[in-house]
Amino acid sequence: MSVLPKTGPLAARRAGVLLHLTSLPSPYGPGDVGPAAYAFVDFLASAGCSVWQVLPLVPAHAGEPSPYNALSAMAGNPELISLELLRDQGLLDDADLAAVADGTLTRGAARQRAADAWERGGDADPERIDDFELWAREHQDWLTAYVEFVALAELVGSTEWRTWDPALRDREPTAVAELLATAPDRVRSLRWEQYAFDVQWTALREYAEERGVLVFGDLPIFVSFDSADVWSDRDLFELDATGRPTTVTGCPPDYFAADGQRWNNPHYAWQRMAADGFGWWRRRVLRQRELFDLVRIDHFRGFEAAWHIPVDAPTAATGEWLKSPGRGVLSALLEVSGEGTLVAEDLGLITPEVDELREEFGLPGMKVLQFAFDGNDDNPYLPERHGELSVVYTGTHDNDTTLGWWRTLDDASRRRALDVLAHPEVPMPWSLVHEAFRSTARLAVVPAQDLLGLGSEARMNTPGTAVGNWTWQAPAGAFPAGGALAARLRTLVDNTGRAPRRTV
Template identity: 40%
Template sequence: MDLKRSSGILLHITSLPSGYGIGDMGPSAYNFVNFLKESGHHYWQLLPLNPTHSAYYHSPYSSYSAFAGNPLLISPQLLVEQEFLNVDEVSKPKKTSSKKVNFKAVEEYKVGLLEQAFKNYKISKTSSATFKKFCNKHRQWLEDFALFQVFTKEFGRGWTTWPSEIKSREDRAIKKAYKDYAEEIEKEKFFQFLFFQQWEALVKYAHQNKISFIGDIPFYVNHESADCWAHTEYFKLNEKKEPTHVSGVPPDYFSETGQLWGTPVFNWKILQQNNFDWWVQRLKQNLLLFDVVRLDHFRAFSAYWEVPAEEETAINGKWIKTPGTQFFRLIKKEFPEMPFIAEDLGSLDEPVYKLLERFNFPGMNVLHFAFGEEKADNPYLPFNHKPHSIVYTGTHDNNTTHGWYESLDKTAKKHLKQYSGKKINKKSVHTVLHEMALKSVSKVAVFPLQDLIGLGEEAIMNTPGTVKNNWTWRVKQEEIPVESAKEFREKNILFGRFKEPVVKKKKRKKSRS
């Protein structure tokens, strides 16, 4: 991928302002595209757009589908404009806030709206031809997803406890289900149709305004997912279809017992025998949504930490080699431009570095990791950045820059002051790191919106190692720095990250004398 010197902002859709309890793909998303354009940014980076669930505290990295879109992001206002809902059918949700997402209240509200939209569709058949076209285009994953959703409602969560003929996907049982649950299956497909229709319209508008999207793919998928149920052969499962081994990371400086994520690990041997077809399809799906895709937990494409399923911690795991070279050789044929970013943070070994180098993946530099006792050799210091990379002040897994600064020890604060050559306090640190990232040789500089506008740790999106109170932060409409767009634009110009479009003057025709 040929990166051009530019900048972007990291903000998940759920964090946008709206009157419906959660950010969505409606007017506030279009307004944010306008802000990106006016402020001279090129990229809008997002977290995964897959469906979320209360069982996983609505983490976008723990979904029950690697292909579907999150219905909670559907805009009620756009549903009215699309004539799927009437104005009087859209009331404001109760028990919601403009500061945080109350997922329980939002889910109850949105499900009711979507149910009504489907009823209206069945009566009017508006967009029926477009809906059928969508179903045919996405058939490869949509059929399994819709069935999984219907069976979950019918038999409960935990697909290994479903009737054996459904759990094992026997042909006769599946064909019978299509007849017995025809309308419920159609409804699940319709919800996805609404999501993709609104998303494609937003992407089209962004591209018209020269804005591109950076998306994100979690490495693993949940056992409780349509993907695992439909493709059991691609995961290490026992005869009961339960995981034999699960994912995690080994003990390190931050955790004596490591991290036990609990998702089933892939059976890469079988995947390789089938030319990695499921992964290829997954990447294709994400490139329908985004212009560039960040590959989360990239090091697992080289080797992953595998833990026996019965273990309570990640201590007794082991590294298992992944056929990453063979995988990416095939991916290179499918996607010659290789529009992927490697999440290469953390402890890496030589095979990972070789994989990054072999396929020329741009990696990540996080300024929050740059300051402390280790000075000249710290790879996250700007003078050590490689041009073919992306620099961040922080990510969705970091504290905000204000919160980060307040947590620094004296050594790190002194190093930061010496490096920047400026007097720094918690009110100014975000502007210092913003300019530092803009000056970096990294081709792309990305800033969480929280850092761009200087919010404190109350605006943290996610704290790794915890499950509660994450993914809920929302920006208020008045906090989006629309009035400072010109100032940000000028800074992007100053540091070579934006060029004013050249307006060609029309040549005057010479008058005949």
């Protein structure tokens, strides 16, 4: 039997809301770390919800808004930088923001203006420059590679680094320096953007902490091939001499995909990673803990075994499960992360070995109520089978909204669900929200779309599809602090014992 954490975020029962930053309302495009984020913290605090879950905050590829396909596993997404906060610093003016709002100025161009203004003001405020340089030194293990990779990709015109000139592909210092020397302003701007993101995010975290709200982040187990991580640390991945993967990630055929799924991330060279005690993983999780109070490890089962697909295989059906050094990696991660700070995403085909690994290290798993009502008495997502060492959801960012899901169920499936739910008289989606909150799971998380009672039009992501994802935004004024929705949530939180006592 797993031991429950006695310290950390999951030492008490809590309630939370899943809402990615880009889903916050904004007149300037996707949401960011600006006034709407602070207002959402106020809403959570007034509702008694002490956890805000977000998706990865990493920089996405241009034209591909998925936060699970990143240019860097360590950097922050500059698109999340608040232009309004930059204006409040005097780095932009109202005309700049109006131009972004009407589409005559891009957010990237506005950030460049802010970076230029910040640098011009440095002579009058040398302490500010010192703070920036100190931050850059503390993060140089990933910052240098990120800046080089993004700047080179922009100069070359492609993030597909295997197509670059061999000297750049192989990160030869002279070749890299010579090309970067042609774009010094962009190099400085890229460095400054990361600093600006960290400053804004840290201020938001502190604001949330003061109001009793913890931030729950997400760590994808694999990294994108076309990323600063793989380009700069090729020896840590299963690649050939030219950088081509020898084997890629995915999953075998199942009920949903006859040929399996091919994700195309490179696999880790685990033996080489183990040589320094999994230093790369230690640095990665330490970075996540800088950003978050609690971290979800996406595709946790990959730490026990992963599906290896030969790079030339026609489909994901050609592959094999190969063991991963889960105990060694997790021992390293917990040393730097701390007790009660990691959650395992253990959805899908999970073997007893995966469960044993998760329980050995005391990591909560996930329970998704939308998966519970198939008529199988052994279904692990049924409310009576949750257990305390778990995080319960009505649905996740990969599910339909609860109302959308409910509308697609046949009459027999609906009857099975209503027979299980404690409050079947409450209309969907709130009857499922009630069930999540009354669960024995230490943490209950509800997607914001379910709180708003939205249908499939508000779905965040449909796995296996390439368009129409990651773009949903909440309407302005959807989450007022002290409003009727907050009051309804506060009552539910109090009635289910999910309001942890504040401690100094």
